[in-house]
Amino acid sequence: MRIKMKPVYLAAAVAMAFSGSALAQEVVKIGFSGPLSGGAALYGKNVLMGMEMAANEVNAKGLEVGGKKYKLEIVSLDDKYNPSETAINVQRLIQQHKTPAVLVPHSGGIFAVQAFNEKANTLLLAYTSLPQVTERGNKMSVRIPPDFTIYIDPFIKVEMAKFGKNVAIAGADHDYAKAWTAAFKPKWEAAGGKVVAENPMSYNKATDFYSGVSKVLQDKPDVMFIGGASEPSALVAKQARDLGFKGGFLIMDQAKIDEMAKVIGGLGPLEGSVGVLPLAADPRPNAKLFVSNFKKIQPDRDPTSEIGLNYTAVHATAIAMKLAGTVTDGVKIREQMDKAFKTLPAENNPQEIEGLDPKGGTIANVLMGVVEGGKIKDVSLRTANAGK
Structure with missing residues (x-):
């Protein structure tokens, strides 16, 4: 049996079809x-x-x-x-x-x-x-x-002056961290520092960094270069403190100090760290x-x-x-x-x-932050990125 659709219903059906198409395109x-x-x-x-x-x-x-x-x-x-x-x-x-x-x-x-x-x-x-x-x-x-290269020199200046010239590299092992490390090492050495240990770790796959952190601390660094995503970076820092590390952390820009602090219960373990100034601490209007x-x-x-x-x-x-x-x-x-x-x-x-x-x-313009006295302070890097 064939059902014959009245013109008014046919027109309505066509209109609805085109209406649905129009909505999808919007x-x-x-x-x-x-x-x-x-x-x-x-x-x-x-x-x-x-x-x-x-x-x-x-x-x-x-x-x-x-x-x-x-x-x-x-x-x-x-x-x-x-x-x-x-x-x-x-x-x-x-x-x-x-x-x-x-x-x-x-x-x-x-x-x-x-x-x-x-x-x-x-x-x-x-x-x-x-x-x-x-x-x-x-x-x-x-x-x-x-x-990111605009951060390296001022970060080094802060950490080397405060803690010393021996650095251990314990950053992540993904491509971005490798590029950071490759740019950082010659800059640290040019400033008169020494890389005493290097042990990149799989930040995105591990949650226990005891063995990796222990390995670099054996060489008694004054500063640890760390960084990847904020959460695992925080765990690396906490592990270092738990193992007795008293030096500073130079944190590459992917990790954020404020996010790290939330993971490990505050800024205490990050005392002496240098990194990108958190947005919440940015003084600009x-x-x-x-x-x-x-x-x-x-x-x-x-x-x-x-x-x-x-x-x-x-x-x-x-x-x-x-x-x-x-x-x-x-x-x-x-x-x-x-x-x-x-x-x-x-x-x-x-x-x-x-x-x-x-x-x-x-x-x-980017701003640099340091952790001093349990607070994140703006040290006004304010270095214009010239589009390198």
């Missing part, structure tokens, strides 16, 4: 592939929190591009800090979710994605301070944090405004640098879409990213990113 997605489980999960979740906070604000104000309104959505996939999984995830984000931009917060995953993102016309938002990310010439990449706004949403915690910088990156990407007049053309969006960063409102730019250098790295 969502623009930014992808995320990072560690949401394993030893670096806290790090990945902080990155994602900043992205989602920005997306919520963009949607609350309304995102209009080319005369059409869109909803911004963050699509997140867990890669467990494994670059091969990152590549698979990003391919899925591009093919299944049609993301014009993806954010990856670790250098191994970023390098894996750089093998194909240009051909896919996909903007790669690279959350790593590794300078090689932009030096490779990938025209579809933006490096979100400033180049933009940072104070962001911290105040963040606490309205999360009153029981402080925002981290990862939260702030990736929040800014998503806001800048939304502005770049408006400037480009498209939510699908990654090439045109990338072309507008420098201008987008430069036109960010103060409340959306807590770390005061000034724009991009010619290679696609952010230009910003």
Whole structure:
């Protein structure tokens, strides 16, 4: 038996079909592939929190591009800090979710994605301070944090003057930490110091660092160079203190002092440490405004640098879409990213990113923090990143 549909119902059905299609097209997605489980999960979740906070604000104000309104959505996939999984995830984000931009917060995953993102016309938002990310010439990449090499000399000056010239290297063993170590060692030695021990450890796979820390402490260092994700970095520092280490910690910028303190019950074990100044301790007006706004949403915690910088990156990407007049053309969006960063409102730019250098790295002033008397103090590094 054939059912004949009346014209009015047929028209309604067609309208509903086109309405559903139109609604689907009004969502623009930014992808995320990072560690949401394993030893670096806290790090990945902080990155994602900043992205989602920005997306919520963009949607609350309304995102209009080319005369059409869109909803911004963050699509997140867990890669467990494994670059091969990152590549698979990003391919899925591009093919299944049609993301014009993806954010990856670790250098191994970023390098894996750089093998194909240009051909896919996909903007790669690279959350790593590794300078090689932009030096490779990938025209579809933006490096979100400033180049980490600007920290090395002032960090060395503080720790060497306070504790001595013998350093033990006990950082993580992933690509980013290896790059930090390779840049740090000659600088330490050029300043008159000596590397007395070197034992990189798998921060993202282990929770007990007793044997690795014991090994480097046998050579009686004055300073320990440590760093990876904040949570395992904190456990390394605590293990060193438990084993009697009295010296200082030079903490590479991936680990954040305030996040480490939460893991080990306070700043006491981190006395004498030097690292990136936490966002909550940043005295600049933009940072104070962001911290105040963040606490309205999360009153029981402080925002981290990862939260702030990736929040800014998503806001800048939304502005770049408006400037480009498209939510699908990654090439045109990338072309507008420098201008987008430069036109960010103060409340959306807590770390005061000034724009991009010619290679696609952010230009910003960074602050250094030291732990003294159980408090994190701003020692005003304020070194402008010249886009190395």
